[in-house]
Amino acid sequence: MPTLYEWLGGAPALEKLFTRFYEKVPDDPLLAPVFAHMDPGHAQHVAAWVGEVFGGPKTYSTTRGGHTHMISRHLGRGITEEQRRRWVTLLQDTADEVGLPSDPEFRASFVGYLEWGSRLAVIFSAPGMENPAPEDMPTWDWAKPPWQG
Template sequence: MEIPRGSLQQQTFFEQVGGEETFRRLVRVFYEGVADDPLLRPMYPEEDLGPAEERLALFLMQYWGGPRTYSDERGHPRLRMRHAPFTVDQAAHDAWLLHMRAAVDSLELAPELEQQLWNYMVYAARSMINAPG
């Protein structure tokens, strides 16, 4: 039996990279770096980074085509508004990307998937800057 052209559904990026497990690993490695970062750690007022880790994991999973749990629990992401209370300058941007680079590399994704993910992280980090310096 032949499958008609165009009838196979395209996999989402979320599915292509391995789903929830991949995003949870990405965020876990990222926050391992943040935990010891003197510039970034103070931006997380909670004693435990677990809640921040959970929020980022849910956001990224939803963004890349996974479950909509983030919006169901927290509403629209409104990332700039949620980060507005914190001073995000070039140094914070660079520190964030340093830890995210290590996290992305730890996934060992296919080059084209890795590049797509990294391009988004660079864009997201740039868009969060809200202070000179």
């Protein structure tokens, strides 16, 4: 069984996805304020993060500091639920645009991760939230329909 990373096309597909996605963000009235001071390498960093979470190389952990670093990038940002939803929707639209696999099994796994991860980003971005103790990188695998439990 291929990993989600392999199924979606690896680093080239993720870099294409996030490059295109973050090209759209400055023109989005809900998301532009969140990413107003975005690092020029942001798309590549997020591609490495998602790649590692989906079973690819441990690039984000070895070059960016892993889960603890990712959490630190969200602290104090005050991301709203409306911004979170827009991020998820725009990313799904961009996945369609760049040709990520559209089979239901992959999309269930992909969207499941986007929902889970973006909800954590909202929690960690709340005022007064502090960086928690270091944790391992999350990993995400294929979603299973309830009847396959």
